[in-house]
Amino acid sequence: MVGPSRAEPPGSGETASSEDTGASSPYQPTTEPVRSMDVFGSVRCDLQYLRSHFGILKAVEVILSLMAFICIETVMTCSPCSAIYLFEFVSCSTFIVTGVFLLIFGLNLHTKVPQVNWSLTDLVSTASCTVSFFLASVVLAALNHQNGAEILAVIYGFVVMVVYGVNTYLAVQRRRLGEQCPLQASEYMRARTASRGEVETQPELQ
Numbered sequence: 001m002v003g004p005s006r007a008e009p010p011g012s013g014e015t016a017s018s019e020d021t022g023a024s025s026p027y028q029p030t031t032e033p034v035r036s037m038d039v040f041g042s043v044r045c046d047l048q049y050l051r052s053h054f055g056i057l058k059a060v061e062v063i064l065s066l067m068a069f070i071c072i073e074t075v076m077t078c079s080p081c082s083a084i085y086l087f088e089f090v091s092c093s094t095f096i097v098t099g100v101f102l103l104i105f106g107l108n109l110h111t112k113v114p115q116v117n118w119s120l121t122d123l124v125s126t127a128s129c130t131v132s133f134f135l136a137s138v139v140l141a142a143l144n145h146q147n148g149a150e151i152l153a154v155i156y157g158f159v160v161m162v163v164y165g166v167n168t169y170l171a172v173q174r175r176r177l178g179e180q181c182p183l184q185a186s187e188y189m190r191a192r193t194a195s196r197g198e199v200e201t202q203p204e205l206q
Contacts, residue, residue: 057167058102064160065095071153083143090136094129123171130164
């Protein structure tokens with residue numbers, strides 16, 4: 001004897017089919033995690049920059065600025081102290097600014113903000129550090145108290161000023177070459193685009 005068939009509640013079949021469809025659907029909400037992984041995955045250490053003249057000069061500038069700051073911090077007594085305060089501010093600020101630029105270029109972070117002219121920004125920053133260390137070192141040399149730490153800070157100041165000056169000169173030369181050779185730069189970008197398999201749209205000739 002066959003028992004009465006149990007009727008399914010209305011809409012249950014549709015719910016089950018919709019759940020199965022949702023489970024097997026390839027469209028899953030994974031857009032945001034993938035985007036964040038792509039952002040962090042593109043950050044890499046640029047060994048080519050770190051081994052270049054500009055990378056080496058940046059690293060030397062950071063080290064010398066830190067050494068100059070440490071030397072001036074060891075001075076315990078001063079009268080007047082204006083020269084020491086000036087040198088302390090210059091050495092600390094240049095150490096921070098140059099260290100930030102070293103991280104930005106060394107990790108290719110500047111490619112994330114292409115709206116900024118990083119070449120010009122680095123040139124202005126390096127030239128400003130050169131002038132700042134020159135003024136701070138001259139003032140400290142003129143008003144120092146023949147203290148060993150002050151004399152050593154002056155030496156570090158003039159040395160790092162020379163390094164900043166060389167960096168500024170090379171940055172100016174690089175900028176001049178970039179302005180004189182725009183065709184070579186465009187050919188490089190075109191070859192780089194072609195190597196990636198991208199197709200550039202060329203305007204049709206009338």
